[in-house]
Amino acid sequence: MRYSRTLPGPRYHTSTAVLLSEALKCLISLIGVLLTRCSSTKDADPNQGPASPLSDAVRFPPSPKRSPSPISISQHQKSTTLLTLLVPSVLYTIQNNLQFVAVSNLDAATFQVAYQGKILTTAICAVIFLGKKLSMTQCYSITMLAAGVACASIPLKTTTQQSVSPHHQDHARGIAAVSMACLISGFAGVYTESILKKTQQAATNDVHQPNAIGFWHRNLQLCLASLAFAALSVFIIDNEQIARDGFWHGYNSTVWAVIILQAIGGLTVAVVITWTDNILKGFATSASVIVSTIATALLWDFDLTPLFLIGMVAVLAATHMYTLSSAPAAPASNDLEHGDGQILEYGRYEPTREELKQPLITHQHTEETHQ
Numbered sequence: 001m002r003y004s005r006t007l008p009g010p011r012y013h014t015s016t017a018v019l020l021s022e023a024l025k026c027l028i029s030l031i032g033v034l035l036t037r038c039s040s041t042k043d044a045d046p047n048q049g050p051a052s053p054l055s056d057a058v059r060f061p062p063s064p065k066r067s068p069s070p071i072s073i074s075q076h077q078k079s080t081t082l083l084t085l086l087v088p089s090v091l092y093t094i095q096n097n098l099q100f101v102a103v104s105n106l107d108a109a110t111f112q113v114a115y116q117g118k119i120l121t122t123a124i125c126a127v128i129f130l131g132k133k134l135s136m137t138q139c140y141s142i143t144m145l146a147a148g149v150a151c152a153s154i155p156l157k158t159t160t161q162q163s164v165s166p167h168h169q170d171h172a173r174g175i176a177a178v179s180m181a182c183l184i185s186g187f188a189g190v191y192t193e194s195i196l197k198k199t200q201q202a203a204t205n206d207v208h209q210p211n212a213i214g215f216w217h218r219n220l221q222l223c224l225a226s227l228a229f230a231a232l233s234v235f236i237i238d239n240e241q242i243a244r245d246g247f248w249h250g251y252n253s254t255v256w257a258v259i260i261l262q263a264i265g266g267l268t269v270a271v272v273i274t275w276t277d278n279i280l281k282g283f284a285t286s287a288s289v290i291v292s293t294i295a296t297a298l299l300w301d302f303d304l305t306p307l308f309l310i311g312m313v314a315v316l317a318a319t320h321m322y323t324l325s326s327a328p329a330a331p332a333s334n335d336l337e338h339g340d341g342q343i344l345e346y347g348r349y350e351p352t353r354e355e356l357k358q359p360l361i362t363h364q365h366t367e368e369t370h371q
Helices: 014-043 053-058 071-105 108-115 117-129 136-152 171-205 215-237 239-245 253-275 278-300 306-326 333-338 353-370
Strands: none
Touching: 014 071, 014 215, 014 253, 071 108, 071 171, 071 215, 108 117, 108 136, 108 171, 117 136, 117 171, 117 278, 136 278, 136 306, 171 215, 171 253, 171 278, 215 239, 215 253, 253 278, 278 306
């Protein structure tokens, strides 16, 4: 992203890149909806007519069948669902534009180090809004992770950064933009995680109901809302520049690569946080920074700095600490023999002594009654 904004020649408008990235995510999500719909038609009722996948994706969840579904309740549910989708859409659109503002006004090292603050803001938001409980070891590992990936993200060669034209960079503006992006990233990630996990849980519980909203349906709804706000930001931010230079001003193969990576990365994050959480996503992202930097050093003959090696060790140690502290404890032998009436590891339920004896007592009582 930083490289695309510092190339010589005309510079593209950042709001148009955000718009195209959201449009690509909508297209991929729509393909996912179509594939999901085609796979589900095998078990569908043959007497029921075919439904439109796009209409299924953009409709609101139906009201519960137990109630008469008054018009007022239905409208209230639609309004609530719409507001739920608008919040992350607005936040992610603002965050994407702030990232482009930050990389346009900061050097790569400063941006990469400052942007790792999103790891800490994500953990804080998960504790506040999702009620996630973190041990002291996990808190230490998250802090170590942020520091380690910040060290590892510093460019391997400072000379390449000095050769790039500053393009009238405003350092204070860049720091403010990356700070706001970190705050928004933490809250938006946690908020989206709660939406996607509720959707996944509802789809799992209502697997036999054709009206259940699945992952790709919900993701398409989010992308459509984000696309609308991205289009609005184009007219608000770069209206005059686009009218003068054109929509495709400054576009080249590098810009298109950034757009594609942004879209695929956003959808990958949605899949990851659906099945895990945002904190584990931060660990995975940090590991990818290490792997990509090592690959860059091997392929293009860059020299790894001592600061990168320190950051790599810190990231690996933090990941190991967090993994060990998150592992469930094995149940005690006494609990396995006698049972304590609680849910043990992997969701297995161990009954109490009274529950084990209850079927035997009932069976004996039944035999005595027949005699």
